[in-house]
Amino acid sequence: MRIAIDAMGGDNAPHAQVESALSAAAEWPDTHLILVGDPEVLQPLLGPKAPSSITIESALEVIGSEDEPVKAVRRKTDSSMVVAGRLVKEGKADAMISAGNTGALMATGLLVVGRLKGIERPGLAAIFPTLDNVGILALDMGANMDAKPEHLVQYALMGSLYRNKVHGIREPRVGLLNVGTEASKGNELTKTAFEMLEQAPINFVGNVESRDVLERPCDILVCDGFSGNIMLKSIEGAASAIFTLLRGELMSTFTSKLAAGMLKPSFRRVRDKMDYNEYNGAPLLGINGLVVKGHGSSDAKAMKTAIRQTRTAIGNRLIAAIVDEFSGK
Amino acid sequence: MRIAIDAMGGDNAPHAQVESALSAAAEWPDTHLILVGDPEVLQPLLGPKAPSSITIESALEVIGSEDEPVKAVRRKTDSSMVVAGRLVKEGKADAMISAGNTGALMATGLLVVGRLKGIERPGLAAIFPTLDNVGILALDMGANMDAKPEHLVQYALMGSLYRNKVHGIREPRVGLLNVGTEASKGNELTKTAFEMLEQAPINFVGNVESRDVLERPCDILVCDGFSGNIMLKSIEGAASAIFTLLRGELMSTFTSKLAAGMLKPSFRRVRDKMDYNEYNGAPLLGINGLVVKGHGSSDAKAMKTAIRQTRTAIGNRLIAAIVDEFSGK
Numbered sequence: 001m002r003i004a005i006d007a008m009g010g011d012n013a014p015h016a017q018v019e020s021a022l023s024a025a026a027e028w029p030d031t032h033l034i035l036v037g038d039p040e041v042l043q044p045l046l047g048p049k050a051p052s053s054i055t056i057e058s059a060l061e062v063i064g065s066e067d068e069p070v071k072a073v074r075r076k077t078d079s080s081m082v083v084a085g086r087l088v089k090e091g092k093a094d095a096m097i098s099a100g101n102t103g104a105l106m107a108t109g110l111l112v113v114g115r116l117k118g119i120e121r122p123g124l125a126a127i128f129p130t131l132d133n134v135g136i137l138a139l140d141m142g143a144n145m146d147a148k149p150e151h152l153v154q155y156a157l158m159g160s161l162y163r164n165k166v167h168g169i170r171e172p173r174v175g176l177l178n179v180g181t182e183a184s185k186g187n188e189l190t191k192t193a194f195e196m197l198e199q200a201p202i203n204f205v206g207n208v209e210s211r212d213v214l215e216r217p218c219d220i221l222v223c224d225g226f227s228g229n230i231m232l233k234s235i236e237g238a239a240s241a242i243f244t245l246l247r248g249e250l251m252s253t254f255t256s257k258l259a260a261g262m263l264k265p266s267f268r269r270v271r272d273k274m275d276y277n278e279y280n281g282a283p284l285l286g287i288n289g290l291v292v293k294g295h296g297s298s299d300a301k302a303m304k305t306a307i308r309q310t311r312t313a314i315g316n317r318l319i320a321a322i323v324d325e326f327s328g329k
Numbered sequence: 330m331r332i333a334i335d336a337m338g339g340d341n342a343p344h345a346q347v348e349s350a351l352s353a354a355a356e357w358p359d360t361h362l363i364l365v366g367d368p369e370v371l372q373p374l375l376g377p378k379a380p381s382s383i384t385i386e387s388a389l390e391v392i393g394s395e396d397e398p399v400k401a402v403r404r405k406t407d408s409s410m411v412v413a414g415r416l417v418k419e420g421k422a423d424a425m426i427s428a429g430n431t432g433a434l435m436a437t438g439l440l441v442v443g444r445l446k447g448i449e450r451p452g453l454a455a456i457f458p459t460l461d462n463v464g465i466l467a468l469d470m471g472a473n474m475d476a477k478p479e480h481l482v483q484y485a486l487m488g489s490l491y492r493n494k495v496h497g498i499r500e501p502r503v504g505l506l507n508v509g510t511e512a513s514k515g516n517e518l519t520k521t522a523f524e525m526l527e528q529a530p531i532n533f534v535g536n537v538e539s540r541d542v543l544e545r546p547c548d549i550l551v552c553d554g555f556s557g558n559i560m561l562k563s564i565e566g567a568a569s570a571i572f573t574l575l576r577g578e579l580m581s582t583f584t585s586k587l588a589a590g591m592l593k594p595s596f597r598r599v600r601d602k603m604d605y606n607e608y609n610g611a612p613l614l615g616i617n618g619l620v621v622k623g624h625g626s627s628d629a630k631a632m633k634t635a636i637r638q639t640r641t642a643i644g645n646r647l648i649a650a651i652v653d654e655f656s657g658k
Binding site for chain 1: 394395397432460471474475506508509511513514515516517519538539540541542543544553554555556558559560562563564565566567568569570571573574575578579581584585587588589591592595596598599602603
């Protein structure tokens, strides 16, 4: 399989991207990794000993986080993100991964790779850690800021398929992110979506509150991209704040330092469980090709996780399964 | 000062409400506490030794969490929540506190107590804990599910006033909850609100991401009620999950139990810092009287915190300050 990596997108690009490619090439020699970016920057980072399964595809422009997504994708046709998308579109890569501008990646998916027939708005999915280690697939995490109820129903369908075909969950449970569990709760969007989800051919289990997400009340959680992104970053921020507070407390006295030293492995396990980098690699569902978003702050480890997830999705023929579903096959 | 307490609203009503009133009466003998609810239920809980500063106001109906807010407030005119609202309206109480149905409390504020002139939609404010212990005032936390940009501007004005008049912060910084810090980020609501906030007579500092909230990037955070509620419950859920995970890890071996025992005070301090009950008592800003929401799961300690916050707001003439601002005085 062939994976195109936007080597210039993300806070730690291109170092993290090159490092993760080297590590992935060592672990999965069957995978052809295409680093997309400026060869003059990438070649020295790659070094003389890079395996032949890593190649560089030249792209001399970069889309930054400040760029206006649609404009940037239309104008910067030689940007690493757009060129990676073109490789997927032209069948020269089975998937692309980018840790760059989320809006621009969404635009690349729509304008360069192309939308799947029957899908109005693609959604960005993410696996949320849960206490039981199984995880929830939540979408949309920020691709589509002003969602309509029918978009949420499509997310539910695509998400159900993903959980079923890729993760082997039978009749995966779909929940609707809301401010209360009662059917009457929410805004105009969720009230209408609730009624439509009840009628859809999925296993809808009702409203889910964000405070319960980590206890896995459902297998797929649907929401608009704005709320989903708020939820994602709230959980992330809270976890980070608690570990910062704990570190401060535990380093405050001799006794606490001693005890904290004994507990290091325990803390590490809890921290890893809450670490979104462990779950990095969110597919943009609804695109006619596999487009995977890495966290903007992905380090090499996180980028490698995204590569691992992408390999699994390619192996399980995720996109073909969605195409079949929406074309009524 | 006189505070009406909806004694029947909330997960732990009426026990938590009665217990908190007894504790508050002991600490603040100058405060007249009016427990609103069924006397036959409340009198036995209060006991024969209750101080004379606690009285019972009869209300034989209860608004539950399943009740449709506006209908319930219109029909259940003898409910504890509505009767408490009426006491404020009629000047028989300086404030009311309820841990009941948030939507119904919003309706009580609007329909029973009345909206402040010049305010389109009241907003529910909450103090979020921050790492520096100062806290952020965030609104709306769920009173107004489908907010318009102009509502967010009014929240910014009322919130600035609150921080200035009640907490003594000069030129408090206003942030807009969004999915990115760049001005171009967000949904239709935040994009328009951003432009309006830039023109408003406040100290607007731009977009704030939910992951940074606990580091206090601003003093007032404005958002629509849906997103605000999602953020609130996400942080709450993450904190609860992390402490559950830590407890499990720390009780897993003899060594970890021993070390955990030594660290108990440290854990307690971190937990208290993240505890929303410590910050209980969210004013519904924009109402022509002081209406305070307690967390639905408030225990006696949390209810007492709400009483404390309410006393401070009454003492600082919060409502009068907002009236002055919006009437251009």
